[in-house]
Amino acid sequence: MTILPIDTQRKSSESIDDYLVRLGDNMDVYGLTWSQASKLLNDESDDEFTESRWRKRYNGYSEWKPYIVEKFANKVVATEVRDATLEMQKETVRLRDQKREYNQLVYKEARFENLKNQIHESVLELNNLKPLSPIHNNLDVVVNKKAIALWSDWHIGSEFKNSLNIYNIDTFRERLSVLLRKTIEYSKKNEITELLVANLGDIIHGAIHVSARVQSGEDVIKQIQIAAESVAEALAELSKYHKKIKFINIIGNHSRLISNKHESIFRENLEYLVPWFLETRLKEFNNIEIVKDEDGIYVEEIEGEKHVFVHGDLDPVSTSAKNLPQILGFVPSYIYSGHIHHNYEKEFGKTETIVNGSLMGVDDYAISKRYYASPMQKYIVLDGSKIECTYKIKV
Numbered sequence: 289m290t291i292l293p294i295d296t297q298r299k300s301s302e303s304i305d306d307y308l309v310r311l312g313d314n315m316d317v318y319g320l321t322w323s324q325a326s327k328l329l330n331d332e333s334d335d336e337f338t339e340s341r342w343r344k345r346y347n348g349y350s351e352w353k354p355y356i357v358e359k360f361a362n363k364v365v366a367t368e369v370r371d372a373t374l375e376m377q378k379e380t381v382r383l384r385d386q387k388r389e390y391n392q393l394v395y396k397e398a399r400f401e402n403l404k405n406q407i408h409e410s411v412l413e414l415n416n417l418k419p420l421s422p423i424h425n426n427l428d429v430v431v432n433k434k435a436i437a438l439w440s441d442w443h444i445g446s447e448f449k450n451s452l453n454i455y456n457i458d459t460f461r462e463r464l465s466v467l468l469r470k471t472i473e474y475s476k477k478n479e480i481t482e483l484l485v486a487n488l489g490d491i492i493h494g495a496i497h498v499s500a501r502v503q504s505g506e507d508v509i510k511q512i513q514i515a516a517e518s519v520a521e522a523l524a525e526l527s528k529y530h531k532k533i534k535f536i537n538i539i540g541n542h543s544r545l546i547s548n549k550h551e552s553i554f555r556e557n558l559e560y561l562v563p564w565f566l567e568t569r570l571k572e573f574n575n576i577e578i579v580k581d582e583d584g585i586y587v588e589e590i591e592g593e594k595h596v597f598v599h600g601d602l603d604p605v606s607t608s609a610k611n612l613p614q615i616l617g618f619v620p621s622y623i624y625s626g627h628i629h630h631n632y633e634k635e636f637g638k639t640e641t642i643v644n645g646s647l648m649g650v651d652d653y654a655i656s657k658r659y660y661a662s663p664m665q666k667y668i669v670l671d672g673s674k675i676e677c678t679y680k681i682k683v
Contacts, residue, residue, distance in 0.1 A: 440626025489540025600627030630661030
């Protein structure tokens, strides 16, 4: 059954002729056919006219209206008619704009649902071709000790080769392998039982800039599939060596659904598909917990201290220690971020800001700006609620 817009209903002040004229003038805006319009008109007039009769009646009015106004109406009436016509045209434009905005909203929602469906199919296929099964570890735990693994700015899908660096899908996988090996090594060395893995965003390269589109070797759908499966396999491997894994997902700016940041809605972000993917792919792993940010911020309380995780595009390191407490209502002990692709740590009063590097390293844009930073990620050992030491894992 077709649901017609509420504007197509007859108004109490309208005669049947008024109603006919309004429907006829706004057929495109209302999305009406003459068959639908004739049913509405017949219902209101108790007539049983065919759509042809109503249409011809309206066409006759449209054909003679300009002549009648110019020939017989006085200046006052003619002015009123022109004003009324202008207002009707304005209303038509307003309704058309509303319809266009609504259609855009439907398109965005449909596109996001389509992405979820494609990824859901890939999850089912992967579960059959490459099942991930938990291995129950028998770690002898005397004291629970925690660590934080910062993952950010992997930019999966980016491909480039310059004088300082090479990056592609194969390079990414090699570096991820090193990252996992080092993470397991440091967990064993420090007798870590609980690992908090914080994905701080930009795990995919996306297509938000011209340079991103030029450097992307995989389309966005493939990027998110590779990213989500890479994280799933990494967490499955880490779960063998820890009693508990907690994965935090923070969205970045490169994964916006709409490239123009002024038109983009903040929560329309492809990286929200990652935890949704993981929950299905890792549903058999009882020692892995998947959580996600709220509005680009996640707060983890560790033994009374507040640890805050963000991407960094909305919370620059120079101002985050000052601005975030105004939003959160408390002063964090630590703020973790990525985005700027290089190592940075600094204390601002009671808050220490810690910035992770990127797995990608120096791309063409960085070279053009004469920036340099080694590809690296961070592994942080905690002593209770405080940071005991930080490993800079250069890959």
